[in-house]
Structures are given as structure tokens and as C-alpha cells.
Amino acid sequence: MDSSISSDLSDGAVVSLAALAPDRDAMVxxxxxxxxxxxxxxxxxRVRVIAKAWFRxxxxxxxxxxxxxxxxxxxxGLIVKPIPL
Amino acid sequence: xxxxxxPARVAMxxxxxxxxxxxxxxxxxxxxxxxxxxxxxxxxxxxxxxxSKGMVEVIDLPGLYSLNPRTPDEAITVNFLTxxxxxxxxxxxxxxxxxxxxxxxxxxLLAALASLDKPVLVALNxxxxxxxxxITAAKLSAVTGFEVVETIGVRADGAAALQQRxxxxxxxxxxxxxxxxxxxxxLYQEWVDALGLTHVLAVTRSExxxxxxxxxxxxxxxxxxxxxxxxxxxxxxAQPFMHGISAVLAMVxxxxxxxxxxxxxxxxxVNGVVxxxxxxxxxxxxxxxxxxxxxxxxxxxxxxxAAFLLDRLMSGVGLSGRAFIPLLSSFACAIPGILATRxxxxxxxxxxxxxxxxxxxxSARLPVYALLIGAFIPNQTLAYGINxxxxxxxxxxxxxxxxxxxxxxxxxxxxxxxATQSLSMxxxxxxxxxxxxxxxxxxQRTLIFVNxxxxxxxxxxxxxxxxxxxxxxxxxxxxxxxxxxxxxxxxTWLLPVFxxxxxxxxxxxxxxxxxxxxxxxxxxxxxxxxxxxxxxxISVSLAPMIASSWTLPTALALxxxxxxxxxxxxxxxxxxRETNSLKMSLFLAAYQFALAYLAAWLTxxxxxxxxxx
Numbered sequence: 001m002d003s004s005i006s007s008d009l010s011d012g013a014v015v016s017l018a019a020l021a022p023d024r025d026a027m028v029x030x031x032x033x034x035x036x037x038x039x040x041x042x043x044x045x046r047v048r049v050i051a052k053a054w055f056r057x058x059x060x061x062x063x064x065x066x067x068x069x070x071x072x073x074x075x076x077g078l079i080v081k082p083i084p085l
Numbered sequence: 086x087x088x089x090x091x092p093a094r095v096a097m098x099x100x101x102x103x104x105x106x107x108x109x110x111x112x113x114x115x116x117x118x119x120x121x122x123x124x125x126x127x128x129x130x131x132x133x134x135x136x137s138k139g140m141v142e143v144i145d146l147p148g149l150y151s152l153n154p155r156t157p158d159e160a161i162t163v164n165f166l167t168x169x170x171x172x173x174x175x176x177x178x179x180x181x182x183x184x185x186x187x188x189x190x191x192x193x194l195l196a197a198l199a200s201l202d203k204p205v206l207v208a209l210n211x212x213x214x215x216x217x218x219x220i221t222a223a224k225l226s227a228v229t230g231f232e233v234v235e236t237i238g239v240r241a242d243g244a245a246a247l248q249q250r251x252x253x254x255x256x257x258x259x260x261x262x263x264x265x266x267x268x269x270x271x272l273y274q275e276w277v278d279a280l281g282l283t284h285v286l287a288v289t290r291s292e293x294x295x296x297x298x299x300x301x302x303x304x305x306x307x308x309x310x311x312x313x314x315x316x317x318x319x320x321x322x323a324q325p326f327m328h329g330i331s332a333v334l335a336m337v338x339x340x341x342x343x344x345x346x347x348x349x350x351x352x353x354x355v356n357g358v359v360x361x362x363x364x365x366x367x368x369x370x371x372x373x374x375x376x377x378x379x380x381x382x383x384x385x386x387x388x389x390x391a392a393f394l395l396d397r398l399m400s401g402v403g404l405s406g407r408a409f410i411p412l413l414s415s416f417a418c419a420i421p422g423i424l425a426t427r428x429x430x431x432x433x434x435x436x437x438x439x440x441x442x443x444x445x446x447x448s449a450r451l452p453v454y455a456l457l458i459g460a461f462i463p464n465q466t467l468a469y470g471i472n473x474x475x476x477x478x479x480x481x482x483x484x485x486x487x488x489x490x491x492x493x494x495x496x497x498x499x500x501x502x503x504a505t506q507s508l509s510m511x512x513x514x515x516x517x518x519x520x521x522x523x524x525x526x527x528x529q530r531t532l533i534f535v536n537x538x539x540x541x542x543x544x545x546x547x548x549x550x551x552x553x554x555x556x557x558x559x560x561x562x563x564x565x566x567x568x569x570x571x572x573x574x575x576x577t578w579l580l581p582v583f584x585x586x587x588x589x590x591x592x593x594x595x596x597x598x599x600x601x602x603x604x605x606x607x608x609x610x611x612x613x614x615x616x617x618x619x620x621x622x623i624s625v626s627l628a629p630m631i632a633s634s635w636t637l638p639t640a641l642a643l644x645x646x647x648x649x650x651x652x653x654x655x656x657x658x659x660x661x662r663e664t665n666s667l668k669m670s671l672f673l674a675a676y677q678f679a680l681a682y683l684a685a686w687l688t689x690x691x692x693x694x695x696x697x698x
Contacts, residue, residue: 025286034153035155035507035509036509038150038151038153038193039150039190039509039511040189040190040193046286047286048286050292050295050296050299051295051296051299051300051301051304051393052301053299053301053304053393053394053396053397054301054302054305054397055397056397057393057394057396057397057400058393058396058397058406058508060295060299060393060512062286062292063190064187064189064190064282064286065186065187065188065189065190066187066189066190066511067291067292067295067511067512067513068509068510068511068512069389069392069393069396069406069508069509069510069511069512070507070508070509071396071400071406071507071508073507074507074508074509
């Protein structure tokens with residue numbers, strides 16, 4: 001599912017955070033899990049992936065003024081919309 | 086209006102990494118542990134502020150992200166706040182610490198706390214750092230309606246204003262929330278908009294540094310270099326200091342031998358106290374160097390990055406990424422490591438982490454390693470300036486980690502995993518290490534170590550001296566007197582168990598008190614060999630003595646034993662308390678014994694074969 005969405009990066013398309021290209025700003029959409037909301041991943045929040053660990057390890061994600069490490073499975077459940085460059 | 090007794094209680098709250106513990110230390114002068122990662126405050130601590138007006142009790146609580154606790158650690162705070170702790174009244178006032186550089190998320194916590202309808206004072210911390218939205222105490226106060234004081238947790242006088250205000254709160258009460266019934270989410274949104282906290286993600290210095298530190302290739306390389314340097318430094322930098330302490334001990338021993346008349350008192354002081362407890366003291370410089378590295382890595386914010394880099398490896402063996410920090414604390418001592426597992430939300434992950442934490446090489450094992458490496462491994466430099474002794478130490482630490490991961494893999498097969506593995510770990514901004522924290526941390530470590538040597542270890546050493554000196558040998562005895570003593574008899578009795586792994590009775594005697602405190606092994610060997618030798622060669626230099634009386638396979642087997650050997654009794658007691666299960670701590674001891682025995686047996690027989698002895 002992720003791959004089919006991420007192949008279409010035109011405006012308005014949404015991807016999972018795990019599929020978001022590094023260094024690309026995006027906006028959180030949909031209804032994130034409450035535990036992620038508490039960390040600041042609320043609808044409308046800006047996010048950016050700053051690093052992906054190798055072998056499908058965790059992602060380092062900027063949100064607001066913070067940086068969090070999320071495992072891929074957590075990131076897959078978070079839907080974001082890339083902001084047009 | 087406020088009575089002096091009992092003191093007004095102020096609960097100190099904030100999200101993890103907001104600098105709460107550092108502020109608490111400044112406020113109360115208590116020397117609490119400070120570090121730049123979540124989970125340092127594992128139990129509540131309190132300190133008192135006093136003035137002529139009255140007294141204020143400040144209670145430092147584990148950091149939290151919201152009022153819906155996800156970890157046992159956060160639950161402590163929430164239960165205390167809401168008055169669910171039996172026999173304990175909820176606090177009357179709240180001191181909420183906010184990090185100005187991470188204000189956006191932390192305002193969410195403040196909005197949630199407003200719903201508790203208690204008087205609130207806000208400490209706006211880290212005011213020395215870049216603050217692009219130009220937030221000030223006045224601005225925040227105008228928007229939220231709470232009284233706000235600015236603080237700088239890293240400066241010695243950074244909490245002076247806060248201290249004054251708390252003391253004044255005895256007769257000038259704090260503000261209560263204007264509208265406690267408001268929905269926290271709506272309140273939060275209103276504050277963020279009013280403060281003009283934008284959604285644009287500015288590229289910070291921490292983020293630029295993270296591009297290198299978290300890089301898929303350079304990140305792991307950097308981590309390996311840092312760890313390797315640490316162990317090299319522990320061996321080479323500590324040498325001059327150790328020679329100094331060794332010279333002083335030798336002098337003291339010589340002086341006492343000359344001054345004291347021949348007899349049991351001289352034997353107790355020279356063989357029991359100086360050769361025993363004194364020998365343990367020798368390893369203080371190495372322990373301090375190891376801690377200096379750990380404290381700097383903690384303080385700078387590097388540790389959660391290391392956890393990020395190793396998370397794939399940890400999830401591969403069925404561990405939670407949050408297990409990293411408890412496991413790392415266990416390099417100092419397994420006890421704080423086991424307490425730090427309270428930051429792990431999942432019970433199963435937590436139990437596995439507790440079971441493997443004692444396999445991490447705690448600092449009490451360092452003297453044993455250092456003694457044996459110093460005695461048996463040549464101090465030579467291999468290619469690229471790598472010191473062989475440092476390399477062996479690095480290998481021993483690595484063996485502990487490999488063993489721990491292997492056991493975690495086995496344990497996780499036996500327990501059902503939860504559906505989604507979550508990490509959700511904050512990577513705090515980088516900080517320059519504060520030298521005051523480093524000096525304080527090392528000073529505390531020195532005190533702990535010296536107290537241990539002067540307390541538990543000294544008592545054990547006196548007991549060991551007694552058991553090794555009495556009863557006196559029968560008339561016409563042919564062996565050294567110690568072989569007829571209680572200790573000698575016990576060692577000989579247990580010898581059949583340990584002979585297959587190459588241990589002599591002297592080592593067996595040393596292993597038993599080593600269960601109470603591991604460093605004692607070094608001291609016991611000092612006493613046993615000092616008593617076993619003739620009166621003329623009493624010496625504090627234990628290394629040459631064991632180098633001449635043990636074979637290399639025996640020394641290597643003892644090293645391997647110590648990588649996995651059952652932990653000290655206090656660790657087992659803490660495991661029992663934290664898991665609430667005696668079975669769990671007995672299981673821990675049993676599996677460690679089996680693992681240690683196996684490792685020592687394999688090492689002994691491999692070494693015998695390899696060196697053809």
C-alpha cells in the first residue's frame with residue numbers, strides 16, 4: 001500500500017511517514033494514535049524525517065521543536081501530506 | 086495566612102529532558118543525578134527550602150508527556166498528582182518546568198495540568214539558549230495567565246529568582262488556572278496561536294549535527310570509535326594515577342610492618358586491611374575515567390542517539406529500543422539500570438531487560454579485569470597504536486553485551502510479543518557538557534567507592550582475614566598456614582566443583598565474599614596470597630604474585646567467569662523487588678551461574694589446547 005502511494009508524489013497525495021523522503025517537509029493528516037498525538041504529532045503539525053537508520057531501523061523525525069525516534073511500524077501508521085516545494 | 090507546619094508541598098513537573106533535575110539541584114542543593122535523557126528520576130525525591138517565613142518542600146517527580154501514563158515511571162507522577170498513592174496527600178501546588186527551546190509540545194502538558202485546578206508557578210527554563218519566537222516570562226504569563234519565572238538550569242545562580250518566589254509563596258499565594266474546565270486541546274491551540282509559535286521547522290544546530298551522528302554509515306562508525314576510545318583510555322590514562330596509589334600503599338604497608346609488633350594485630354592491619362581493602366582502592370582511577378566518559382556522553386545528549394543507532398539490533402533480539410538506556414546504566418552498576426527499566430512501557434520487554442541487565446559489565450568488575458589483565462596480558466602496542474591490554478578489556482565488555490543479546494533472543498522466544506513495537510523516544514537537543522555536573526558526578530562516585538571500600542569491603546576483608554588466619558596450623562604442619570584455616574578448608578572442600586574450569590582453592594575462597602561485593606575478589610586474593618607467603622615477602626603488589634602462581638588458562642577462565650558470573654546479592658534483591666517475584670531473581674542467579682561455568686570451561690579448555698599446556 002505504501003509503495004503505490006509514495007510513487008505518486010504530486011500535490012495533494014498522502015503517504016505514510018515511513019515512506020516520506022528524508023528532508024521533505026510534510027503535514028500530519030488523518031487521526032494519529034493518541035500516544036503520538038501527545039508527542040506533538042497532531043493533525044496539521046509539520047514533520048520532517050532527518051535520518052533513517054539502516055536495515056529498516058528507526059526514523060528520526062522532527063516535529064515542532066522536537067526530534068523523536070520512531071520505529072518503522074509506528075511511522076507507517078502516521079499519514080502525512082508532503083508540502084509542495 | 087499559611088501555617089508553618091506542615092511545610093507547603095510543591096510538586097515539580099515537566100516533560101523529560103526539560104532540565105528539571107538540574108533546577109531541582111540548584112533549588113534544594115540536593116545532589117541528585119542529572120542527565121540528558123528520559124528516565125533519570127526513577128523515584129521521587131524531595132528537598133526543602135527554608136526562610137524565616139516558613140518552609141517549602143519541593144518534590145521532584147519523573148518527567149511526563151501527558152496525564153495518560155504510558156510507562157511505570159510516568160504512572161508514579163500521575164498517581165501522586167491525582168492523590169492515588171495510598172497514605173500520601175496530593176501536592177497543594179505545582180511548579181511546571183518548561184524548556185523554552187521546546188515550548189510548543191510542552192505547552193500541551195501545561196494545558197493538561199491546568200485542568201487539575203491547583204495553583205501553578207511556571208519556570209521557563211534554558212533562557213540562555215536560542216529562542217527564535219522571542220518568548221519571555223512576561224509574554225508567556227500574559228497568554229497563559231500563570232505566573233512565570235525565567236531560569237537557567239546550567240548556571241549556578243540560574244534558579245535564584247525561582248527560589249525567591251517559592252519562598253515568598255508562603256505568604257503570597259500562586260495563581261490558580263483562570264478556567265480549569267476548558268478543554269486542554271482548545272486551550273493549547275489558543276496559547277500556541279497567541280504566542281505566534283509557527284509550524285515552520287527551523288533547521289537547528291542539533292539537526293545539522295544529527296545528519297552526521299545518525300547517518301546510516303558514519304553514525305555507527307562514530308559510535309564504534311567512541312566506545313573503543315573509552316576502553317583504551319580507561320587503561321592507558323589511568324596508569325600514572327594507579328602507580329601513585331600503589332606507591333603510597335606500599336609505603337604504608339612497609340611503615341606498618343616496621344612499627345607494629347609481630348603478631349595478629351600486624352597481620353590483620355597489613356594483610357587484611359592494606360593488602361585487602363587497600364588493593365581495591367587501587368582501581369579508583371579507572372572507575373572514575375569510565376564514569377567521566379559516561380557522564381559526558383549522558384550530559385551531551387549523545388546516548389539516545391546511540392540507542393537510535395542500535396535499535397535495529399535490539400529489535401532483532403526482541404528488545405525494546407528503550408532498553409538501551411537501562412542497559413547502559415548497568416555498565417555503572419546493575420541496580421540503577423534495573424530501576425531505569427521503569428521507563429519501559431511493556432511488562433514483557435521490561436522483564437527481559439531486567440534479566441539481561443546484570444550481564445552488562447558493571448564497574449565493580451573492572452578491578453577484577455584490571456588486575457588479571459595487568460598480570461597476564463603483555464602491555465604491548467599492536468598496529469595503529471592499539472594497546473593489547475585495552476583491546477582485551479574491550480573484548481570482555483563486548484562478550485558481556487553479546488551474551489546479553491543472546492539471552493534476550495532466547496528469552497523473547499518464550500514470551501509472546503505485543504503487536505506493535507513502539508519506540509517513541511525523544512532525541513533531545515545537544516548540549517555542551519557542563520563541567521560542574523562532571524565534577525559533581527565524579528566526586529559522588531569517589532565518595533560512593535571510598536565508602537564501599539571503607540564499609541562493606543573493609544568488613545568483608547576483616548572477616549576473610551579471620552577465616553584465613555584461624556585455626557592456626559597444627560604442630561609440624563608442612564603446608565602454608567592458610568591451608569589449614571577455615572577459608573583454606575572451605576576452598577579445598579568446594580574445589581572439586583571448580584577444578585574442571587581451572588580454579589585453585591585460593592580463587593574459590595575469593596569467589597564467595599565476591600557475591601556480596603565483586604571488588605572484594607581482588608582484596609581477598611591480596612589477603613590470601615599475603616598470608617600464604619612467608620613473612621618476609623608481604624607486599625601489596627598482588628599482580629606479580631598471581632602472575633607467577635597461576636597459569637594463563639586459569640586467568641583467562643576467571644576472566645570469562647566474571648563476564649557472566651551471578652551478580653552481587655544486592656542486585657538479586659533489587660530484581661526481586663522490581664519484578665515482585667523471588668522466582669525471577671533465583672532464575673537470574675541460576676542462569677548466570679550456568680552461563681559463567683560454561684564460559685569458563687570453554688575458555689579454560691580452549692586455552693589449554695591452544696597454548697599446548
